[in-house]
Amino acid sequence: MAEVLNQETGADLQAQIEEVEALSSIYGDEWCVIDEASRVFCIKITCDSEEPKLTACLQIILPPGYPSTAPPIYQINASWLRGPERAKLANSLEELYIEHAGDSILYLWVEKIRDFLVAKSQSCEIGAQSEKVNLTAEEEVDEDVPDFSTLKINTENTHLFVAEAKDAEIPLIKHGDCITDRRSTFQPHLAPVVTPKQVKMILEKLYENKKIASATHNIYAYRIFCEEKHSFLQDCEDDGETAAGGRLLHLLQILDVRNVLVVVSRWYGGILLGPDRFKHINNCARNILVEEGYTTSVEEVSKSGAKPKRPKSKKTK
Template identity: 80%
Template structure:
């Protein structure tokens, strides 16, 4: 029955949105829609990527990801929270149309506000990563989502406490500064709480990029819930998550802030991001002595941290 409802909803959305609606993998129910504020300037655009799990809409929410280099920090969290609120309000119902229009309303409101032009995108894009506006939208033919994201909806408890946040030593290279932050997390809600707390700090909020990754072990499913964010530093989040996987750490979130100093670092920036993360994981006891030794050899021979 769920599949029939999904097919009906997809057909309706395709009819409503036309070329804006894109089928990535019909068999896996993976779709994408490009949403814009309007045809007027300034025009803001995001790409909403969606996976419809087997239980949607009756028992499971859509798995989603929002792509927009200019959308970050508190504004990204605000939009994500509004989508989750809509899902909770309409639990068991088809929700995609409401989500798309909610995002469109958000973009219209943003474009009409005094800070309508998305300056954070320009501030967050170093010369190493500057791209045309159209490149904010990923190649739809190769788009894949991390299906673990569906768990982001499963922790709605208000009982989650803000975990302690540790701040590691900074690395500076050619006027760019990298600083790691770490927090133990056992629910996605705690991930959000940590980010919100960090963004309350003006220095953190002013960083050119705040890259993060987390890895949570779900005892009941005996599997890992994980996700990452580039925050404008393309591929940095994925590399950071890969580091957490290589180290086999669990129930931890690592954030690396970068303040761009005006001089291009090239691939060295990824080395500094991962080294910052590795250092704070070692300092906080998430990495054993055997792994530390192996990491030292890898670093020495530039196998992983290049």
């Protein structure tokens, strides 16, 4: 049995080496080796259109079982890719993997993303998107894709596409109170989750709400505790609000909450908030976590650095 496993592992590694060599030859300087020993790579993808010239960075980890039994672990970095569009692209990559399960998939993924960039560039919606970006000038410094040659993948914060059985029902979604500051409004949403599939279902359900779908940013983070491995499956999404998803996930880690997804919607009001926007995002998340009983210690809550009001007592309104 061990001999068979070794043969399979060796075959997978050889397939990876051949695929990486081919991609390096095809894409040249766009292809970058981040950590060859850990099988971490990155490719910068640009559409061929003249204006606007959209770019995305696809970061990849090739696990030992790829391509025979395991999909690549990946992240897509593109500040213009938000909300429903990101979900649509993720679904198309998942479908490609399932359709070609067991085969090398990276070339197909890269070209699928490139096609998506071309379609986005040609879309009449790009003008509205550009205007939205210009309005949210506080994120303007982060609009360019970072130097892909310096990027690292945090394996705890990557999304693994694995075909899973559909959950019977969408978990109950709770909506928290809004925080408004200088015409920007922040609202949290929360749902219990035990599988990544449930996370996906909840996000799709939220985007069915036109108001939530129209938010400038929908930042989210989740943590799922895996009993068998005694470890956490966790991920986050900035949705264009650079670093907000990571900060939100860090809050969940500090509070040591588990099996929960928190989404914070922000509607930009035209006035720059600077760092205060991160404070409001975390305050929203913390408030709904406390309200729904995921954390009750005010002392633990305060470790995040924000200054929420302490609940005086439980009174009926």
